[in-house]
Amino acid sequence: MSPAIEVTDLRKVFRVRERPKGLRGTLRYLVSPPTRDVAAVDGVSFRIEPGERVAFVGPNGAGKSTTIKMLAGILHPTDGIARVLGFVPWTERKRLAYRIGTVFGQRTQLWYHLPAKDTFALLARVYDQDEATHRRRLGDLVDAFAVGKLLDTPVRQLSLGERMRCEIVASLLHAPQVLFLDEPTIGLDVTAKATIRDLVRDTSRRDGSTVLLTSHDTGDMERVCDRVLVIHDGRLLLDRPIADLRRTYIRRKVVTLLTADERISLALPGVTVTETAPHRTVLEVDVEKTPIEAVVQAALHASRLRDLTVEDPPMEEIVQAIYASAS
């Protein structure tokens, strides 16, 4: 079977204008600014099979968005080869566009002053969909994403989570075979994040579509994807199944307990106290040794809980750990 996405030695170099210091430097910048080349993506290669859900993760500026933009036909690479569904994205952009869907977390494709249903109707024309197909597909997606009540509300009046659900419906209307999601949960609250993750995963399973998702939120890759590509400084650092990553790099969670008692003591394997203050205890939990559920139960026995948060380690920490082990 031919791959959904195949990338070989992809490079993107941006020319950066540098602003020198001082008055002389500023005047020189106005006339002839000094420049230097920065490789945002530096020889990345990978292959994604149809139906795979892959997380493309890394810290800010790692090159993940630049890669996804080249694969979506938005940017021309400096060097290298890429094929998405057999098309070279930057030379066959329009033909490829019928087969891919994109969501850029910080940009919208919905018409701001109009209800989402107007954008959906326009997208039917953009993708040359006939009326019956459009109606059927929209009906399915409206049910799956529970956006029926939002269809008549102007987009400007939707919450960020509601807007993002509509954004994803818009990107799925033409039944794309590959879905590119660039930070789809950025800025969302915990509940909205969980909803979006479940919907993306379930839609991909149902449609058999390939997902390439960029994020610096570990939760996105854990809950949506089966495989993870870690990129750092424009280079691919790691390509592993998500289960491997979970065993090695994201087995630790940070649990913060707010308790009625001033102090709480938990003696559980793999649980260490990293911070204490009156009524507040921060634990680092190795979930391979003690699952979160057991930690919560033990905490409930030890004291009355006022609040509890469970956090993933930040992406920067994970990448640092991977980088350390790789070198």
Next chain:
Amino acid sequence: MRYLGALLLTNLKASVALRGAFWARAVFMALNNGIMLVLWMLFFLRYRDVNGWRAADTVAIYAVTATAYGLAVILGHGVTDLARRIHEGGLDAFLTQPKDVLLQCVASKSEASGWGDLLSGVVLFAVAGHLAPATLPVCIVTAVSGAAIFLSWNVMFHSLAFWLGDTTTVSRQAIHFVLLFSLYPSTIFGGWLKLLLFTALPAGFIGYLPVDLLHRFSWGSLLAVAAAAVGYVALAALVFRLGLRRYQSGSRFA
């Protein structure tokens, strides 16, 4: 065509979505045009003509230019966001869709004040007696070609953002420059300046030549106006296409 129709319909729906703002902008623009014309009429009450340019010519030039500008901003006000979109990466959404990027961007916004311009233009055409069957086709051709030239001029200046960074302010000044020269009595210009109005500045094709056509029809002038519109559209599309290769999607490295 079905796509273009749907795009324009969505665009118009968006412009009337805020009803109060829509009416205020449209009415104030019509009033603004009316006041400017009254000032000109007061001028012509005192001075009969300017190098042979009379009050009727000013009514005609306001009719043509206002209609053309109104059409341009009703149908293609998205062009005013083009430089910013280029600079900040706002073309991404258009680039991932299987339709022409420039067309999508230009037609992505409508400006309500355009309806005020369009209304003033049509009323002035009627007042000047140009909506008669013999001259109506000329009114339509010159308004459409004028709108195409306004939009192309805007696209060219906004597309400079691919090379120079955000050129929104320069583009705004450039379009006001053309608008200004399109509305002035063309008889006050001569020699090199007149040549300029038919070459580097497209004002002669928006105002002067259409007025001449309305008063003294000739197939040659009609062809020149239509050819200028096609030429400017082609040039604008070429500049945009050349620039698009340099698009960096608002990358922080740009």
